[in-house]
Amino acid sequence: MIENFKNEVNKGLESNPKTLPSKYFYDKKGDALFVEIMNLPEYYLTRCELDIFQNKTQELVDAFGVKPNTYFELIELGAGDGTKTKELLKLLDSENYSFDYFPIDISSNALGLLEQDLNKELPNVSVQTKQGDYFEILATLKDSKKPKIVLFLGSNIGNMTDDLAAKFIYNLGANLQAGDKLLLGVDLIKANEIVRPAYNDSKGITAKFNLNLLDRINNELDGDFNLNHFKHQPEYDKNEGIAKSFIESTIDQTVEIKAIGKTYKLAEGEKIHTEISRKYNDKLVEKIIANTDFNLEAKIQDNKGYFADYILTRH
Numbered sequence: 001m002i003e004n005f006k007n008e009v010n011k012g013l014e015s016n017p018k019t020l021p022s023k024y025f026y027d028k029k030g031d032a033l034f035v036e037i038m039n040l041p042e043y044y045l046t047r048c049e050l051d052i053f054q055n056k057t058q059e060l061v062d063a064f065g066v067k068p069n070t071y072f073e074l075i076e077l078g079a080g081d082g083t084k085t086k087e088l089l090k091l092l093d094s095e096n097y098s099f100d101y102f103p104i105d106i107s108s109n110a111l112g113l114l115e116q117d118l119n120k121e122l123p124n125v126s127v128q129t130k131q132g133d134y135f136e137i138l139a140t141l142k143d144s145k146k147p148k149i150v151l152f153l154g155s156n157i158g159n160m161t162d163d164l165a166a167k168f169i170y171n172l173g174a175n176l177q178a179g180d181k182l183l184l185g186v187d188l189i190k191a192n193e194i195v196r197p198a199y200n201d202s203k204g205i206t207a208k209f210n211l212n213l214l215d216r217i218n219n220e221l222d223g224d225f226n227l228n229h230f231k232h233q234p235e236y237d238k239n240e241g242i243a244k245s246f247i248e249s250t251i252d253q254t255v256e257i258k259a260i261g262k263t264y265k266l267a268e269g270e271k272i273h274t275e276i277s278r279k280y281n282d283k284l285v286e287k288i289i290a291n292t293d294f295n296l297e298a299k300i301q302d303n304k305g306y307f308a309d310y311i312l313t314r315h
Helices: 002-014 028-038 045-055 057-064 083-094 108-121 134-142 162-174 192-198 205-221 282-289
Strands: 072-077 099-105 148-152 181-187 230-237 242-249 253-257 262-266 271-278 294-301 307-314
Touching: 002 205, 002 253, 002 262, 028 205, 045 057, 045 083, 045 307, 057 083, 057 181, 057 294, 057 307, 072 083, 072 134, 083 099, 083 108, 099 108, 099 134, 134 162, 162 181, 162 282, 192 230, 192 242, 205 230, 205 242, 205 271, 282 294
Parallel strands: 072 099, 072 148, 148 181
Antiparallel strands: 181 307, 230 242, 242 271, 253 262, 294 307
């Protein structure tokens, strides 16, 4: 893990323009900051998808096309704390659907907490946690030949370029059978004044979250980034439909990372690109799935029309 971290940080800081992988936002401090972000009034994404799962639960189940007496596997990629999915599980449980729930996550701690929570709240639901890589675990589940519904929530697909998103969905399809479903949660393209604050909140929590990546390099790779000489710089243009996050150097400076054994020069105003968050509409979703094994079956939106859960069927 530490070798991968070193290699990816070095590769990113030697690139032009400079980049750092957003996956390294998430250490213990980063996890806590992101929980804070999700509860901020400006960060609408989590609330909007939760609105769908709370208030349009039956519509989701109808779109899946499953019947109470027909067994299926409900698989969630990156399950986290399962807050949204719990609303779906409650309905499936109350109507006596026959299924197993397979939450997949990289964090064994998150899975343990989720399993404990569900065993307490929904003791009749069969929970089979799976830790590790999405595709490795899907490959093991593929052999069952049972009908599958895969959940990929939170607009996590938006952290990928369109080409990578298309490959990701294609690879998902390769692990599924005809008739299996994919629920793809995406943030919709909307006005600048709604999107921008979600990535640049008034309390500065998102800035701390982004700059924590430099702190992590300092702590784990013996770097000497001075966080006072950097600032969080988000950008969003509705016409492009992509929110971008940058860490910008506020002075000319040289940074050393001892674990890598290198120094890196940054000019005043030079930006390190850390993350994208693609926003979608029907046309973009259709484009991304055009060369995959999926057809678009349904689109379910929150009450504000900010977010959508697309239901795709493997053909």
